[in-house]
Amino acid sequence: MHRGMYSRFRGNEVPDVLVALEMAARSRKIHLVDLQKVFSWENWRAFQNVYGYEDKAQKPSAALDDLDLTARLADAKSVSRFMESVSELDTIIKMLNVLLDSANGLQAKFQFVRENIVSKLSKGVGSLPDELLAKVFQLAVWEEGREGGKQAVRISHVCRKFRSIALGTRGLWTTLFSGASEHQLQTFISRAGPNEEFHAFYHFSTKVRYVGSSFTSICLPIISRWKTLTVSQEAQDWYHEQPMYGGVAHIMGTLVEFIVGNNLQLPILEELKIDGSSYDRYSDSTRDIAGYLWASNLRTFRCSFFLPYLSTNISSVSTLVVRHSFIDRPLSFDFDQRSLITPLLESLLAMPNLISFELEAHDAERIARDIALPKLELPSIISFHLRLNHFPVLEFDPKGSCIAMLMGTLVMPSLEALAISVGMVDFRTYKNEVNTTKMSQSLDELSRKLLPDRLSGTAGSTSLIFNLRDDSYKSAKDVPSTNVGVFSVPLERIIRVHSVTLSSFVPVLLTDELDDGGVLSTIPNGSCLLRELKFIECENMTSVDLEYTVDSLESLGIWNYIERVVVQDCKHLVYDEVVDLVGEERLQYLS
Structure with a gap:
């Protein structure tokens, strides 16, 4: 076909029929549609033109037999409408026949490939060794973070083979989430067995004021087997994010009381992550734990918008990742604000073996309220990554800003x-x-x-x-x-x-x-x-x-x-x- 003719042809309505069908087939809720009802005679315009012409307010009905319809075609205008509808139906049937043949041919071609793929997939999964399937399941659980427990349960419900492998893979049941039920926690601990290391997620929600009491009690026998601990809080409005109403400050205080009160230790804990909010603060709620060696093997410490009081009890930390605002947001709206610099320096001093330091500083252009600070030499740091996001450079004060004071204080000779x-x-x-x-x-x-x-x-x-x-x-x-x-x-x-x-x-x-x-x-x-x-x-x-x-x-x-x-x-x-x-x-x- 000539290119110009084809261009004109593509501009008319016929190709739109295929587009409309494909769009309808891609609809996510197509399986909920009653196709018999949608495509019934009453919805055809050709039918409406003939049966519903005299009274447009009345819904067309297919109850009329052929004699009644013949009697209604009493004038040239109604006969003309009828003949147009007949011609229209003939064209529709012709297009549908061609379309159906084309769709059937394409379906047959795709069906062959589809059967091969499905066959390979089913045989592939079924033929995988149980040990490899267990590793795949483990990766799927780790990917979900604190929801890893739910993923483990889902896997165990797929089929008998998956359930057998899941129940035999103890590492699948090591995600302990404070939001889970007591029954689930006890089940997970039991399925993990006596030797597995656990990943604990201690989460605060304003809906549950005293969250975590049952969690720590259930975990008491295995808390020494925590390998990672993540403390977080639910994102709420400004009022509920204040530390006096909860948040990670509340959780850390509760956790410290629990650890000290029960004379516990976390000897294999390698990573501690604290996810606060933009309205959490530096907190001294953990001062009571100073000098108590509770995490002798801690290597990585990550905290967002929260810095607890730290002491030499975590001197083993080699990686520190901090995301925080340099300006503390007080409960009262006064302007006597202390910057993050002093507590941050205290944290750095508590980590003499720190190798890698990452800092994402917010409000770093603000004027520091701290007094002049002496140089702080950190000879162990080899890698330092500083991020200043949404930084108003034109407001930067090279003398009094928080970031200028911090960088003027830090000395890293081994960097x-x-x-x-x-x-x-x-x-x-x-x-x-x-x-x-x-x-x-x-x-x-x-x-x-x-x-x-x-x-x-x-x-x-x-x-x-x-x-x-x-x-x-x-x-x-x-x-x-x-x-x-x-x-x-x-x-x-x-x-x-x-x-x-x-x-x-x-x-x-x-x-x-x-x-x-x-x-x-x-x-x-x-x-x-x-x-x-x-x-x-x-x-x-x-x-x-x-x-x-x-x-x-x-x-x-x-x-x-x-x-x-x-x-x-x-x-x-x-x-x-x-x-x-x-x-x-x-x-x-x-x-």
């Missing part, structure tokens, strides 16, 4: 991997374009405060990842800026880093720094360990920016040390221009 992620919210504005000079100045001050004075390490071991992204709310009303300043990274702060990765939605520059006398800083011979520069997803970086960076590196005598420059997904950095600036022997260009 080998530093990752910094900043999501800006000043990029887009509803009114005016952002002042590019102010933005550049704020970004420059931010990078200098977030980067340590001197990242120390050995050649080949240190790395820095600095990611600057746009967290602004994007809508049609936003006024996107074409120029929002420059993201400058001071070279003297990164010369002892082997590999530097920079990602940014604004142009990036590596810049030298003037000393107090306005003279360029100098780099001592042999002190530069920088060997690799990576520019990844630097959306607005141009060859002019790259040229400025290369010139800065050359002026400080650093360029000769650079062995590789990686450029990846930077749409304005054209290969030919980058090669001219960097040289083919150094360049790795990835699009």
Whole structure:
């Protein structure tokens, strides 16, 4: 068929019939539809045109026999309508016959493949060794977290074979959730047997004020076999999220009383996770446990919007992950607020063996109320990851802000991997374009405060990842800026880093720094360990920016040390221009 004719044909209603059928077949509730009723004669327009014409308010009825219908066709107009309906039905039947033949053929083709797939799947599952099926079941249970118990029960109800394997796999019954019934908890503990390690989920709900009392009582005989513990609370409105009404502060206090009161220990507990809310606080509810060695093997501590009082009883922790607001939200609406800095430093001091530290800081631009803090040296930390989400860079105070004070306090001489992620919210504005000079100045001050004075390490071991992204709310009303300043990274702060990765939605520059006398800083011979520069997803970086960076590196005598420059997904950095600036022997260009 000619392409023009086919285009015109596709524009009419006939192909829409197939589309309508396929759309109806994809309906999730098609199995609930009474097709006989939907497709009954009374719903056909051809039927309505003939039987229901005289009285449109009256529903057409198929009760009329052929003689009655013949008698009704008494004039030329009614006969014309009748003949049109007959012709319409003939066409419908012709299309349906062709459609049915086509559907039957396609169904037969699919049915053969379907039977093969179903056969392989059924035989595959049935032929798997019980040991492998048990591992699959175990992964399915772990994936569900605190709902893993429900998943274990579902698996055991599939068939006799699955039930036999599930009941024989003790590890499937090690998820203990405080929201479960006493019967279920006791059943799980019994099925797990005498040697399995448990994963406990201690959850607070405002609907159950004294949650957990029966949970801890039932777990008393096996609490020493807890391997992981997650403490969480139900997300509620502002009023119910206050610590005085419950929350993780209540749970931690109750748990501490239970542990101390029963002289318990958790010798194999490896991970403690506390999920608070944005209105939970730093709490000293666990001070009574100070000095009591209850988790001698704890390795990972994760907490969100809550920091309990910590002491040397968890000195074994090697990984700390904190998500918290830097400003405490008090019950009363006064403004005498203490920042998170002091309790966070106390927590860090309680972990002398800490290797990895991750901090997601909210409200970090706020002014710190803490008094001047002395330097805190943390020689054990090797990896530090800082995240500032929805950060108003233009409001950043390089002297009094919480994040500036914290970074000015921490000293990590053994740091080998530093990752910094900043999501800006000043990029887009509803009114005016952002002042590019102010933005550049704020970004420059931010990078200098977030980067340590001197990242120390050995050649080949240190790395820095600095990611600057746009967290602004994007809508049609936003006024996107074409120029929002420059993201400058001071070279003297990164010369002892082997590999530097920079990602940014604004142009990036590596810049030298003037000393107090306005003279360029100098780099001592042999002190530069920088060997690799990576520019990844630097959306607005141009060859002019790259040229400025290369010139800065050359002026400080650093360029000769650079062995590789990686450029990846930077749409304005054209290969030919980058090669001219960097040289083919150094360049790795990835699009």
